[in-house]
Amino acid sequence: MTLEGGMKCVKYLMFVFNFLFWISGIALIVVGILVQTKVNGTLHITSVAASGAPIVIIVVGVIINFVAFFGCCGAWNENYCMVTTFTILLVLIFLVEIAAAIAGYVFKDEIRDAFEKTFNETMTNYNQSANAVNIDNLQKKFKCCGAAGYADWFAQMPGRVPDSCCKNFTHNCGRVTTAAAIYQQGCVALIKEWLKNNIVIVAGVALGIAIFQILGIVFACILMKGIKSGYEVM
Known part of the structure; x- marks a missing residue:
């Protein structure tokens, strides 16, 4: 049975979503690299909370690109298993991002203190x-x-x-x-101010990604229901 226009629209929206989701993954990778090279690339910060954050951002960006490609293939092939896997992975990523945001807020003072401590130690051993x-x-x-x-x-x-x-x-x-x-x-004060000013950009990127993820989960669930019902997506 051929799906009606509404379900066809969902399929195409899945393609649009995955393209935007792929872009968001690229954005995360760029943000992670910029933070890594701007601050951690110039000082060897030993705090795990401080030095690990940009690496986590880059890894999440790479995973998002993989998941977006996986979701695109699932939608194109109308494969229930692939679309289901895509949905589960997307939910897991969303939960990890929430946990990372909470951890970033909790450890924000530790990150600033770690940078100040590292800078002073580097000055002492400048020779x-x-x-x-x-x-x-x-x-x-x-x-x-x-x-x-x-x-x-x-x-x-x-x-x-x-x-x-x-x-x-x-x-x-x-x-x-x-x-x-x-x-x-x-x-120290200048870089703390830089981090404070740029956190708004990071928060904006994160909010945009979260919105795309929620939409992706909704579209995927609708498409899963259509495929499971035995419809053939044109």
Whole structure:
């Protein structure tokens, strides 16, 4: 028996949903990579809650891409088993994302504290080449100097700051002649502010993905019912 227009519409909506779902997976991967390279890529943060978050985001994005492809094939082939599996996987991902959001809120202070602690430890061991590269990259990216301010460096290197603190980067420009020539703001406060401002973007992306997932679950359940009833989707 041929399905009526309503069920055909559900099938096509499944395709549209899975395309948007695939885009959302790409968005998660991009967000995860940006966070990883922007902060964790410049400092070796040892806290699992802090360093693991972007990796989890990337992994979820990859899984979403796989599930979207799986759902597309199930809808196209009108395969009840594949559509059912797609629905179950989508529900599980949705529950994991809720758990991750709760964990992110619970551990937000720990993440900020872990970054501040790591930054101060890296400053203390600045003379080690790996630490120097990491902290220099961070100061250049965020246009900041020291943890709370450029004066923090004077305990490590009296009378100067790293060249990465200079507004106009040149060799030995860190020998302080005037405060106006170097970045005034500390990196910890600046990066905390960056994280605070960008959490709105992350929350918006997460909300959009959640809406698509709920719609996908609804469409999949309707399609499952149609296939199980013995209809043939054209």
